[in-house]
Structures are given as structure tokens and as C-alpha cells.
Amino acid sequence: MKKCIRRIASVALALGALALSHPAMSADAQTLRIVPQANLTILDPVWTTAFVTRNYGFMVYDTLFGTDAEGAVKPQMVDTWSESADHLSWTFTLRDGLAFHDGAPVTSADVVASLKRWSAKDTVGRLLAASIEAYGTPDPKTFTIKLKKPFGIMLDALGKPTNLVPFIMPARVAATPPNEQIKETIGSGPYRFVAGEYRPGEKVVFEKNADYRPRSEAASGTAGAKNVYVDRVEWVILRDPQTQLNALLGGEVDIVEQPTFEQLPVLRADKNVKLVNALPNGQQYYARLNHLHPPFDNVKIRQAAMVALGQIEHLKTQVGDPSVYKFCKSLFPCGTAYSSDNTSFYTGKADPKRARQLLAEAGYKGEPVVLLRPTDLATIAKLPLVTKQQLEAAGFKVNMQQSDWATVGTRRAKKDPPAQGGWSIFETNGDSDPNPLARPALNASGANGWFGWQDDPELLHLQTQFVEASSLEARKKIAEAIQVRAIETVSYIPLGQFTNLAATRANISGILPAGAQIYWNIRKN
Amino acid sequence: MLKFLLQRLASTVPVLFVVALLVFLVLRLGSGDPASIIAGDSATDQDLAQIRQSLGLDRSLVEQFVIWLGNILHGDLGYSFFQHKSVAELIGQRIEPTLSLALGTLVLAIVIALPLGTLAAWKMGGWLDRALTCFSVAGFALPVFVVGYVLIYYFALVLKWLPVQGYHRLEGWDDMGPWAARLALPWITLGLAYVALIARITRASVSEALTEDYVRTARAKGLGEAIVLVRHALANAAVPIVTIIGIGIAALISGVVVTETVFAIPGLGSLMVDSVLNRDFPVIQGLVLFFGASYVVVNLLVDLSYLILDPRIRY
Numbered sequence: 001m002k003k004c005i006r007r008i009a010s011v012a013l014a015l016g017a018l019a020l021s022h023p024a025m026s027a028d029a030q031t032l033r034i035v036p037q038a039n040l041t042i043l044d045p046v047w048t049t050a051f052v053t054r055n056y057g058f059m060v061y062d063t064l065f066g067t068d069a070e071g072a073v074k075p076q077m078v079d080t081w082s083e084s085a086d087h088l089s090w091t092f093t094l095r096d097g098l099a100f101h102d103g104a105p106v107t108s109a110d111v112v113a114s115l116k117r118w119s120a121k122d123t124v125g126r127l128l129a130a131s132i133e134a135y136g137t138p139d140p141k142t143f144t145i146k147l148k149k150p151f152g153i154m155l156d157a158l159g160k161p162t163n164l165v166p167f168i169m170p171a172r173v174a175a176t177p178p179n180e181q182i183k184e185t186i187g188s189g190p191y192r193f194v195a196g197e198y199r200p201g202e203k204v205v206f207e208k209n210a211d212y213r214p215r216s217e218a219a220s221g222t223a224g225a226k227n228v229y230v231d232r233v234e235w236v237i238l239r240d241p242q243t244q245l246n247a248l249l250g251g252e253v254d255i256v257e258q259p260t261f262e263q264l265p266v267l268r269a270d271k272n273v274k275l276v277n278a279l280p281n282g283q284q285y286y287a288r289l290n291h292l293h294p295p296f297d298n299v300k301i302r303q304a305a306m307v308a309l310g311q312i313e314h315l316k317t318q319v320g321d322p323s324v325y326k327f328c329k330s331l332f333p334c335g336t337a338y339s340s341d342n343t344s345f346y347t348g349k350a351d352p353k354r355a356r357q358l359l360a361e362a363g364y365k366g367e368p369v370v371l372l373r374p375t376d377l378a379t380i381a382k383l384p385l386v387t388k389q390q391l392e393a394a395g396f397k398v399n400m401q402q403s404d405w406a407t408v409g410t411r412r413a414k415k416d417p418p419a420q421g422g423w424s425i426f427e428t429n430g431d432s433d434p435n436p437l438a439r440p441a442l443n444a445s446g447a448n449g450w451f452g453w454q455d456d457p458e459l460l461h462l463q464t465q466f467v468e469a470s471s472l473e474a475r476k477k478i479a480e481a482i483q484v485r486a487i488e489t490v491s492y493i494p495l496g497q498f499t500n501l502a503a504t505r506a507n508i509s510g511i512l513p514a515g516a517q518i519y520w521n522i523r524k525n
Numbered sequence: 526m527l528k529f530l531l532q533r534l535a536s537t538v539p540v541l542f543v544v545a546l547l548v549f550l551v552l553r554l555g556s557g558d559p560a561s562i563i564a565g566d567s568a569t570d571q572d573l574a575q576i577r578q579s580l581g582l583d584r585s586l587v588e589q590f591v592i593w594l595g596n597i598l599h600g601d602l603g604y605s606f607f608q609h610k611s612v613a614e615l616i617g618q619r620i621e622p623t624l625s626l627a628l629g630t631l632v633l634a635i636v637i638a639l640p641l642g643t644l645a646a647w648k649m650g651g652w653l654d655r656a657l658t659c660f661s662v663a664g665f666a667l668p669v670f671v672v673g674y675v676l677i678y679y680f681a682l683v684l685k686w687l688p689v690q691g692y693h694r695l696e697g698w699d700d701m702g703p704w705a706a707r708l709a710l711p712w713i714t715l716g717l718a719y720v721a722l723i724a725r726i727t728r729a730s731v732s733e734a735l736t737e738d739y740v741r742t743a744r745a746k747g748l749g750e751a752i753v754l755v756r757h758a759l760a761n762a763a764v765p766i767v768t769i770i771g772i773g774i775a776a777l778i779s780g781v782v783v784t785e786t787v788f789a790i791p792g793l794g795s796l797m798v799d800s801v802l803n804r805d806f807p808v809i810q811g812l813v814l815f816f817g818a819s820y821v822v823v824n825l826l827v828d829l830s831y832l833i834l835d836p837r838i839r840y
Contacts, residue, residue, distance in 0.1 A: 041607040049565025179575040199618055200608045202791035238789045243690050246677055250689040406557035406804050413561055
């Protein structure tokens with residue numbers, strides 16, 4: 001028996017020795033290993049709104065402007081710019097030393113081609129495209145934009161920190177139609193994508209772009225100097241949250257981008273790990289109603305639903321940890337430039353009694369509310385459970401239908417009545433982009449708009465005014481009017497704000513809070 | 526023999542065709558639209574229509590099927606909707622981890638289970654037999670993820686002997702150590718159930734063989750128990766054991782999703798799960814065809830092995 005135990009122990013020790021001999025397990029100060037929030041499968045940041053592709057974009061591509069930690073737009077690839085007195089002409093000059101990873105210089109032709117492709121897809125970009133009369137490229141370092149009407153949020157649009165970001169690509173790549181994926185992965189950003197080591201579902205590799213010339217200003221958000229202090233970044237794709245946690249605790253990875261809320265106590269208790277708020281604006285949960293069919297084609301019934309739902313109950317159930325969620329009745333993220341307490345009748349607190357009263361006034365006939373629940377998406381799967389309970393408490397008849405997210409994604413595009421394969425409510429979470437135009441649920445252009453198909457010319461008119469306003473103060477006033485109008489017509493129902501903390505090993509420093517996960521400025525000590 | 530081989534290979538064609546047709550129809554008629562996943566949250570109807578057109582999903586079902594079938598006949602499994610890679614390339618990338626996991630698990634299971642099952646049959650009712658019964662119940666009953674997490678906790682996080690996760694590719698002899706180290710815990714985790722299964726089948730088959738006349742004759746000739754057990758009992762019990770091993774190989778290749786997920790092994794199982802969740806039709810279709818072909822080949826090899834194991838069998 002003793003002999004047997006000795007043999008088993010020697011085998012185990014041999015395996016241990018094998019493991020320790022593996023270089024990936026030993027400390028490597030020049031390689032940063034990161035577990036991204038999702039598997040990176042799409043390498044075109046204009047083709048998809050997946051956050052992981054946006055974050056990949058910030059590694060590989062550069063932007064004309066950046067947004068700093070305070071939300072101010074600052075130049076990035078641009079050196080100087082000017083706006084005409086009538087607000088209809090803009091001139092931008094690129095800074096020196098910009099080059100793509102293949103060595104070719106970044107020119108104004110590349111910029112214009114990139115902006116054209118981006119503006120065909122992005123919500124704000126489309127507004128810009130509708131305002132543009134012509135682009136011009138007087139020389140390789142200068143580009144101009146001539147407008148048909150003022151576009152007051154020009155710099156905000158070009159410096160967007162989140163989807164879709166106007167990344168600058170070579171003109172030949174940007175010539176790809178917007179609904180086709182690009183086939184080259186060449187940018188001018190601080191990292192080069194190592195195509196030969198890219199294995200979707202396993203790892204994504206980036207190398208430091210030694211030729212990148214950072215700005216001289218201090219790094220802040222997506223603005224300022226993009227200094228890279230490691231030679232190599234590996235994104236290690238780990239699907240299972242428990243495996244992510246184990247890998248971080250075991251020192252096999254340096255950063256887990258989005259640990260689950262349930263893991264926060266374990267992470268806080270480990271002295272080798274620290275939590276970082278890399279996305280301070282956080283995200284918002286919200287419910288979208290179908291404006292096309294009963295019962296929510298009736299504004300009073302939509303208002304009843306809005307009054308029936310309470311944020312705190314949703315946040316407690318879905319997030320749980322009060323340190324990472326926030327009650328926020330403003331439609332625009334609390335703590336950002338356009339948030340406002342003027343929310344008309346909306347309080348964010350569940351009031352079933354008032355909701356019942358509104359339902360009675362509206363003449364609700366008991367039409368079933370088809371509520372979609374994506375069971376495979378842990379980040380939002382619990383929200384519909386609370387919604388169902390609160391709507392029923394207010395007197396709604398709710399039919400919750402469960403499926404995977406892919407099915408919800410398909411079903412929400414159907415305009416059929418709820419009883420014939422359509423829907424009444426779906427819930428999701430959105431990036432807390434401070435820009436009031438960035439939220440798709442505020443797209444009120446009817447059948448051509450976003451799922452739910454709100455048709456409200458007044459909201460559209462306010463958005464046009466917002467776009468044309470040239471001062472921040474003017475835009476703040478219009479944003480407040482947009483908020484009130486969106487609440488009164490129930491464009492969507494906010495269900496609370498939350499933050500995803502990143503978890504890093506204790507020897508990692510320099511993560512920059514920004515509107516997207518960015519990985520320059522990081523040191524591994 | 527040759528006729529049998531040709532007949533079996535020919536019979537795979539209609540099987541694979543039916544599999545291809547079914548998976549094609551199930552995917553197209555089921556719920557979930559890849560365009561809506563690609564387009565993301567801010568997409569409009571127009572965006573979805575354009576993406577469907579670019580993927581060829583706006584064509585009729587018959588047209589889509591004929592194009593796909595035509596491509597397959599030319600050896601082209603198609604192109605992923607999401608990843609800038611061909612289906613064949615994606616399968617090629619994932620096959621090494623899956624084969625390493627599957628074959629390693631089976632080798633481990635066979636090395637442990639065959640002697641264990643044979644000895645249990647020899648001493649039926651003894652302590653080893655009772656221990657094997659207990660082990661088998663535990664092996665079948667314990668969920669793979671529980672075993673996996675317990676092993677990770679103890680061997681990777683507490684003792685720090687082995688890595689938590691990942692797969693190290695075999696590109697040279699120097700990679701053997703890290704490769705084995707990363708697979709050691711998955712092999713044990715997955716091997717538990719297969720040891721239980723193969724050991725139980727071996728025990729049943731050998732115990733039956735031990736009651737046969739030829740075993741009594743062998744013993745009467747004065748042969749040693751080891752020879753009786755291995756050459757006479759185990760050899761004659763081999764057919765059901767090989768059958769179950771064959772099924773095990775096919776099942777392991779076609780996806781051990783939980784184990785791959787717990788240990789972050791980028792194999793075919795996780796590729797299938799990702800593809801299903803994304804509705805990446807070409808990859809799902811390619812994988813199902815590949816798995817179907819794997820089953821056919823493994824079953825054929827098992828059938829051929831019967832000829833060697835049991836000379837009474839003729840085709």
C-alpha cells in the first residue's frame with residue numbers, strides 16, 4: 001500500500017514539475033494577460049456593436065478625438081481644427097508622425113473614407129451624414145467638412161468613446177461596404193493585431209506598436225498619451241466565470257474584465273487582487289415597449305407600466321451588491337453632462353396603486369403583455385422576473401416567454417402582434433453613453449426606427465435641435481426637453497444604473513477609467 | 526471483406542445526406558437569426574435586411590441548400606458568418622485540443638479500467654468488486670463540473686501543482702510537458718466516468734466468460750490464473766468492451782462541452798456551443814457533418830476490429 005502511495009505521489013510531483021516548467025506559468029512582466037468580457041469573433045468595429053469588438057478597435061486603431069475622464073473631448077490624431085463663424089465649415093489638420101502598421105502614412109483620404117463608412121452605420125454618424133454637404137481633402141494632412149446645416153456635436157461625434165467609434169482605417173479597407181466585414185486588420189493604434197496567433201475562442205494577441213507616437217498630454221480616458229509599457233497583450237478567452245476567477249486567483253491571468261457581481265466578495269477578500277472601476281459611467285438596464293400593438297400602443301398604458309416598475313427591486317435582484325448599482329431616474333446616466341432630475345411623472349419607484357389607476361383610466365382590457373426573457377444571458381436574465389411580478393401587481397396580465405438571447409434578438413425584430421409571434425416588452429442593458437442621441441431606444445422614427453418602433457415627430461424635432469445647438473448650455477436644455485418628452489411618451493423605462501468592476505492582480509497599475517475598456521498606460525510590476 | 530468495406534462506405538453517403546438536410550432545415554426553420562446578433566442592439570430593420578443579404582440568407586431555402594451542398598461536394602464546408610475563417614480552418618484549429626482530451630482520457634480510462642474490471646470479475650463479491658461498484662456509482666453520479674472544480678481547487682489553487690486552465694499546443698517535443706500538465710486535470714475529470722463505464726462492462730463481460738467451458742478447460746490444463754484471465758477470459762470478452770470504447774471515442778470527439786468549459790480547452794465542443802448561440806449556420810452544419818462522419822468511421826473501425834477479436838465473425 002505504501003509503495004502504491006509513493007508511486008501516486010511521484011506521478012503527481014512529476015506532473016507538477018511539468019507544469020512549473022511551462023513558461024506561460026512563470027511571471028512575465030512584458031506580457032499582459034487579460035480575460036475579455038466575451039469571445040472576440042468579429043474584427044470589424046463598424047460592422048457590429050459588440051463591446052469586445054469596440055475594445056479591440058481601441059487596441060488596433062486610433063481616433064481623431066478622444067474623450068477624457070471628465071467627459072471633455074480632446075484631440076487625438078488631430079493637431080488643429082477650426083470652425084467657421086456660420087458653423088457650416090470645419091477644417092481639421094492631422095498631427096505629424098501618424099502611420100498605419102504597414103508603414104503607410106495616415107492621410108486625409110483615409111480619414112474621409114473611414115468617416116463615410118462609420119457614418120453609414122452609427123446612430124450619431126447617420127445624423128452627421130445627413131448634415132454633410134461635402135468632404136474635402138485639400139492636402140494629405142488636412143480634411144474639411146462642409147455642412148448643409150450646423151452640427152453642434154461635431155467633436156462629440158468624432159471623439160465618441162463607445163459604439164460605434166469612428167476608428168480610422170486605411171482608405172482601401174474603409175472602402176468596404178458598411179454591411180460587409182473588412183478583410184484587413186491594419187490600424188494606426190498603439191498595438192498591432194497578430195493575425196497569425198489569432199484563435200477565436202482561445203486567444204487574441206497584440207504586440208506593442210513600436211512606431212506609435214503618443215501625444216504629449218497626460219493620458220485620460222481615450223484622450224491624451226497612449227503609452228504602452230508592455231510588449232505583448234494576450235486576450236485569453238475563458239467562458240466560464242468560475243474558471244476566470246480561478247485563473248486570476250492562480251496568477252495565470254492579470255486582468256478579468258468583467259467578473260460577475262457574485263464574485264466581488266471573494267475578490268475583495270484576496271490581497272493579491274484589486275478591483276478597478278474602469279468604466280465609471282457604467283451601464284443602464286432598461287425595458288423597451290412595443291408601440292405598435294395593444295396594450296402598449298396606448299400611451300396611458302405605457303405610462304402605467306412605467307409607474308409600475310421600480311428600479312431598486314430590479315437592481316437588487318439582478319446585481320445584488322449595492323456598491324456597484326445606483327438608482328438613477330434620469331434617462332441619461334447620472335453623473336454625466338446631460339443627466340437631469342426633471343423626469344415629469346416618473347419617480348423610478350414602483351407604485352402599483354397609481355399604475356392600477358392609470359390602467360383603469362386607459363381602459364385596459366386585459367390584453368396579455370408578452371414579456372421576452374433570455375435565459376442564457378446571465379447579465380439580464382433576472383430582470384424579467386421582477387418586471388413580471390411588478391406588472392402583475394399593477395393589474396397587467398403578463399405572459400413571460402423564455403428562450404435564448406439569439407431568439408429574443410430575432411423575435412424583437414418582428415412587427416407582428418404579440419399573439420402571432422410578436423412581443424410587448426424586452427429588456428436589455430445599454431452603454432451609459434452621455435450623448436442623448438446614442439441610445440437606440442430614443443430613435444423615434446417609427447417603422448424605420450429601433451425595435452418597438454416609436455413614432456414621435458416631436459422627439460425627432462428636439463433631437464434635430466440638439467444636433468444643431470452650438471453650445472453645451474443650449475444642448476443641456478434641449479437634452480432635458482428630450483428627456484421629458486421621452487418619459488411622457490415612454491420611449492423606454494430605465495431600470496437602474498450599474499458598474500462592472502474589473503479585477504486585476506495587485507501588481508497591475510495604470511488602468512484608465514474611460515467609456516470603453518482600454519489597455520494602454522498599464523504597467524505590470 | 527472489400528465488398529463489406531465498400532458497402533459500409535457507400536451507406537454513409539445517404540446517412541450524411543440526411544444528417545445534412547435535417548441540420549440545415551432545423552437551423553433555418555428554428556428561431557434565431559444570425560443577422561440580428563451581428564447587427565447588435567442599435568440595428569434597424571434596414572440593417573438586418575442588408576446583413577441577411579450579404580450572408581445570402583435572403584435567398585430561398587432550396588437555393589441556400591443547393592449552394593451549400595454544391596460547395597460540400599467540392600470539399601468546401603463554407604465560411605463562418607462571424608469569424609473571418611473557413612469552417613474547415615476553424616475545425617482544424619479545434620481538433621487538436623479535442624483529440625488530445627479524448628484520446629488521453631480513453632488511454633487513461635483503458636489503462637485503469639481493464640485491469641480493474643478483470644480483477645473485479647475474477648474476485649466477484651470480494652472487496653475489490655464492491656469497491657469498483659461504489660466507484661462506478663460515484664463516477665457516474667458526480668457531475669463533471671463538480672469533479673473539475675474540486676480538482677482545480679486542490680491541485681491548482683491550494684497545492685499549485687498544475688495550471689487552472691487552458692491548452693498548450695503540441696508543436697515540438699518541448700511542448701509535451703506543458704501539454705500534459707494542462708490536460709492532466711481534464712483527463713482525470715473526464716476519465717472518472719469512463720473508467721467507471723469501461724470497468725463495469727469489462728467486469729460483466731469477463732465474469733460471463735469465466736463461466737464458459739473453455740475457461741474450465743484452460744484451468745483443467747493447469748494454466749496459471751493470469752493466463753486464463755488475460756488470454757482466455759478477457760480476450761473472449763473483448764467485443765463488448767471494444768464496442769463501448771468505440772462509442773466513447775465518438776462521444777468524446779463530438780463534444781465534451783462541460784469539461785472544455787471548466788478547463789477552458791478550445792475544442793470542438795465549445796466551438797459548437799458558441800456557434801449555436803450565435804446561430805453561425807455554416808459552422809454548425811460543418812461540425813454536425815464532421816461529427817457524423819467521425820461516428821461512421823469509428824463504428825466502421827470497431828466493426829473491423831471484431832474480425833481480429835473474434836475469428837467466428839465473418840463479413
